[in-house]
Amino acid sequence: MDTKSIPLHPSEVTPKDQYLSRRDFLKQAGIVTAGAALLAACGTSADETPVTPVPQNLSADQETSSLFKELTAEESILSYNNYYEFSTDKERVAKLSKDFQSSPWTIEVGGLVNNPQNFSIEEILGNFSIEERIYRMRCVEAWSMVIPWNGFPLAELLKAVDPTPDAKFVRFETLADPDQMPGLSNGLYPWPYQEGLRLDEALNDLTILSTGLYGETLASQNGAPIRLVVPWKYGFKSIKSIVKIELTAEQPSTFWEDIAPKEYGFYANVNPEIDHPRWSQASERRIGELQRRDTLPFNGYAEEVAHLYEGMDPATLY
Amino acid sequence: MKKLKPLSILVHVGSLLPLAKLIFDFLTNNFSPNPIQDLEQQTGFAAITLLILSLAITPLRTLFNWRAPAKYRRVLGLYAFLYATLHVTVYFAIDYAFDFSLLFEATLEKRYTLIGTISYLLLIPLAITSYKWGMKKIGKNWKKLHKTVYLIAPMLILHFAWARKGDIFSLQGDVLQPLIYGVLVILFLVVRIPVIRRKLISLRK
Ligand code: HEM
Numbered sequence: 001m002d003t004k005s006i007p008l009h010p011s012e013v014t015p016k017d018q019y020l021s022r023r024d025f026l027k028q029a030g031i032v033t034a035g036a037a038l039l040a041a042c043g044t045s046a047d048e049t050p051v052t053p054v055p056q057n058l059s060a061d062q063e064t065s066s067l068f069k070e071l072t073a074e075e076s077i078l079s080y081n082n083y084y085e086f087s088t089d090k091e092r093v094a095k096l097s098k099d100f101q102s103s104p105w106t107i108e109v110g111g112l113v114n115n116p117q118n119f120s121i122e123e124i125l126g127n128f129s130i131e132e133r134i135y136r137m138r139c140v141e142a143w144s145m146v147i148p149w150n151g152f153p154l155a156e157l158l159k160a161v162d163p164t165p166d167a168k169f170v171r172f173e174t175l176a177d178p179d180q181m182p183g184l185s186n187g188l189y190p191w192p193y194q195e196g197l198r199l200d201e202a203l204n205d206l207t208i209l210s211t212g213l214y215g216e217t218l219a220s221q222n223g224a225p226i227r228l229v230v231p232w233k234y235g236f237k238s239i240k241s242i243v244k245i246e247l248t249a250e251q252p253s254t255f256w257e258d259i260a261p262k263e264y265g266f267y268a269n270v271n272p273e274i275d276h277p278r279w280s281q282a283s284e285r286r287i288g289e290l291q292r293r294d295t296l297p298f299n300g301y302a303e304e305v306a307h308l309y310e311g312m313d314p315a316t317l318y
Numbered sequence: 319m320k321k322l323k324p325l326s327i328l329v330h331v332g333s334l335l336p337l338a339k340l341i342f343d344f345l346t347n348n349f350s351p352n353p354i355q356d357l358e359q360q361t362g363f364a365a366i367t368l369l370i371l372s373l374a375i376t377p378l379r380t381l382f383n384w385r386a387p388a389k390y391r392r393v394l395g396l397y398a399f400l401y402a403t404l405h406v407t408v409y410f411a412i413d414y415a416f417d418f419s420l421l422f423e424a425t426l427e428k429r430y431t432l433i434g435t436i437s438y439l440l441l442i443p444l445a446i447t448s449y450k451w452g453m454k455k456i457g458k459n460w461k462k463l464h465k466t467v468y469l470i471a472p473m474l475i476l477h478f479a480w481a482r483k484g485d486i487f488s489l490q491g492d493v494l495q496p497l498i499y500g501v502l503v504i505l506f507l508v509v510r511i512p513v514i515r516r517k518l519i520s521l522r523k
Contacts, residue, residue: 076351088492091350141483143352188490259484259491278480280424287351291415 067134072145074214076287081221082139083240084189085174085181097220100180102241105225109157111246112167117160121225125211127160128152132215133208135231137238138270138299144284149229151210155203163199163247170202171195171252172228173244190259195239196252196266197230198308206231206304209242232301234268265318269309270299274318329390333397336364337404357408362481365401366474368394370502373471377509380518392448395467399445406438430480437473440466468507475500 081093103121110116119127130150138144158170176192178184184191201207210229211218218224223240230237236256246252256264263277272282272295283292298305340360343349349356372394378384409431414421425431444464446452453460475496476486484491486500508514 073351080351084492090352141355143355186494188484188493190490256483260488263485275427278428278430280420280428282423283420285352285354285413290354290412292413292417292420 067136067146068148070146070286071134071148072287077145077147077213078219078221080287082141082235083183083221083223084186085176085183085191085193085241086221087183094219094221096182100220100224102218102220102224105243107226107242107245109161109245111171111248112164113161113247114164115160115162119157121211124157124209124226128156128209130211133206133210133229135206135229136299137229137231137235138284138295140234140236140264140268140276140279140281142279142281142284142295143287144295145287148214149208149210150212150215151208151229153205154207154209154228155205157209157245158202158247161247166249167247168199169248169251170197170199171244171246171248172197172239172242173246174239175241175243190255193239193255194252195228195237195254196248197237198251199247200308201230201305204305204308206301232269232298232305234264234270236264237268263318267309268318269305270295271297271318273297276318325386325390329387329393333368333394336360336401354408354413358405358413359481361401361405361408362478365398365405366478366499368398368401369467369471369474370499370506372398373467373503373506377506380509380515381522383522396445396448399441402438402441406434430477433473433480434477437470437477440470444470468510471503471507472500475503 079094080090082090083093083097086093086096105121107119107121107124108116109119130152132148132150134146134148136144137147154170172195174193175181176184183189197207208229209226210223211226213222218227220241223238223242226242227240228238228242237254251266254264254266256268257266270281274281281295284295285292296302340357343356372391375387375391375394378387410416410421414424425435444467447456447460447463456463478499479486479493479496482492482496484493486493486496489497509518
């Protein structure tokens with residue numbers, strides 16, 4: 001399969017309504033089952049190579065279908081990016097990452113596993129069935145989006161490498177290539193970007209590795225070719241352009257925790273109650289809306305994940 | 319009519335440039351997908367930049383005996399206040415739409431907005447007394463009152479630094495711009511310390 005990353009030009013961006021009508025069409029054609037808000041990753045034109053395979057696991061999810069109406073415009077998702085390896089200016093990231101080489105790409109998966117493996121991105125796309133997941137994304141800066149990701153549960157990948165009983169945490173690392181990422185020259189940050197999850201968080205069905213959004217190959221500014229998405233945590237946990245995944249016994253240190261441990265904890269669960277020393281987290285602005293909305297505990301995913309934190313002191317979960 | 323001096327034109331045009339950019343971006347729909355944050359950041363950045371420039375005038379005189387810009391101190395300070403007013407208006411009226419159930423916690427319980435609010439309240443009397451009648455009204459106290467800017471400027475540096483993702487005290491994260499501005503403020507204040515000022519003037523001669 002041809003997996004060259006297709007550079008996205010603004011003219012190729014799918015407006016939300018176009019995506020919706022395309023999806024309606026698919027629905028009428030019986031490709032998308034009613035109730036399951038999932039979309040086949042079909043291109044709009046014949047010459048477009050669908051790099052992200054067609055979703056297969058259609059899990060009926062009412063949450064997802066109601067979120068479908070709230071999708072953030074694709075051009076916003078493509079033009080408003082926190083990706084400090086390129087720039088701290090959200091609007092410059094897309095431009096600076098235009099020529100980013102996301103192919104060839106290898107992810108090294110190792111650490112406390114019985115079956116360490118290096119996956120090429122082609123192998124990932126061939127081995128795992130890609131589904132659509134529509135998730136809220138809540139940034140710690142108090143803005144949010146609703147994004148139709150294409151990806152697969154991280155649990156599937158972890159199953160393939162078979163963690164040993166000692167494995168308690170998962171550590172992720174972003175590519176750090178100074179030739180391609182101008183932001184790395186700023187010595188005030190502890191590069192490379194790294195993140196971590198507790199193993200049970202990593203195995204939760206909501207946690208996915210994403211290879212696309214809006215049915216298109218992930219753009220560089222969104223973390224091509226593969227990134228994590230953990231929808232109940234602040235956006236900075238959802239690490240981009242992953243080159244390494246490592247199972248560990250100890251809690252790994254994470255990029256923002258290294259910078260300001262009192263502000264960005266390891267857990268970083270979205271929580272309107274927990275006082276961030278810097279910003280109020282009680283409300284947020286959904287991109288595209290004028291009015292603020294209340295921020296939801298666990299970003300609206302309490303039912304799926306609150307049990308992971310039973311018995312823990314909420315004050316340690318920021 | 320008074321003849322316009324090039325420096326005067328530079329100061330006014332330069333000070334109005336950020337406002338022109340905001341209006342241009344508004345008319346051409348050139349904001350990011352988060353326009354309210356754009357407005358907050360750009361007005362805040364313009365305000366603190368102009369405030370620091372107003373603090374640079376006296377050191378310029380001390381260091382280079384450059385007397386021309388003295389009267390622009392007030393002009394720059396007032397433009398800074400204009401942008402600060404736009405900044406807090408955007409925050410209260412647009413960002414939070416005067417929703418006091420949210421504003422209380424967001425404004426008074428967070429260190430960066432709290433210090434921003436105190437700074438803005440302290441700037442108001444300075445702006446009011448910048449005009450002749452204000453100066454006359456408070457007479458000798460004018461100088462004392464306007465020295466509070468030596469406190470307000472460092473407070474606003476903290477506001478700036480705390481609005482960014484980083485830790486200015488451990489020099490980690492997104493701290494470069496607040497740091498540069500902070501160093502400038504310290505320099506401009508240190509040059510005003512009488513012993514140092516006298517020393518600098520004698521060195522110049
Ligand atoms: C009631 C008083 C104030 C409030 C509530 C306030 C609020 C805010 C908010 C919410 C932001 C962050 C925007 C964001 O990044 O999301 C901000 C940033 C900022 N504010 Fe204020 N502010 C106040 C007063 C001031 C004053 C008086 C100044 C300067 C004279 C100022 C200068 C700045 C600067 C420089 C930034 C950072 C902009 C950037 O990131 O480039 N603020 N303020």
